[in-house]
Amino acid sequence: MSPSAAELLSPLFLVAIISIIVVHMVVCYLVLDMIDQQVDSNDEISRMDAYDSGLSVKELQGISCFYLEGQANSSMCVICLDSLCEAGLCRSFPPCNHVFHAQCLDPWLAKKTTCPTCRTPLRP
Numbered sequence: 001m002s003p004s005a006a007e008l009l010s011p012l013f014l015v016a017i018i019s020i021i022v023v024h025m026v027v028c029y030l031v032l033d034m035i036d037q038q039v040d041s042n043d044e045i046s047r048m049d050a051y052d053s054g055l056s057v058k059e060l061q062g063i064s065c066f067y068l069e070g071q072a073n074s075s076m077c078v079i080c081l082d083s084l085c086e087a088g089l090c091r092s093f094p095p096c097n098h099v100f101h102a103q104c105l106d107p108w109l110a111k112k113t114t115c116p117t118c119r120t121p122l123r124p
């Protein structure tokens, strides 16, 4: 036997409906709040990325390139741990003059702006 309309509208039934609606609203509010916080922290991460996102092509071109070929140089590139004598094209890091292969330093500087050897920042 199905319940009649009068039974459906009984106070107990209304209280049940209202509490379901209230619980639903609270859950929605909490979920939206969580999403808001996630968006906030994503913003923070992208701000940090923008701050230390490596060099632009223009800045990279401002770093001098030179050949070490023929020079007596026993130092090595700390990025690939190979000798700089064999290297061909090299770059020195302007603030501290540490020398690396250009082919090793370029991808490094695309991600970071600190010296791979001594961590001196390129930007003051």
Ligand SMILES: [Zn+2]
Binding pocket: 077, 078, 079, 080, 081, 082, 100, 101, 104
């Ligand atoms: Zn190298």
Ligand SMILES: [Zn+2]
Binding pocket: 093, 096, 097, 098, 115, 116, 117, 118, 119, 120
């Ligand atoms: Zn250095």
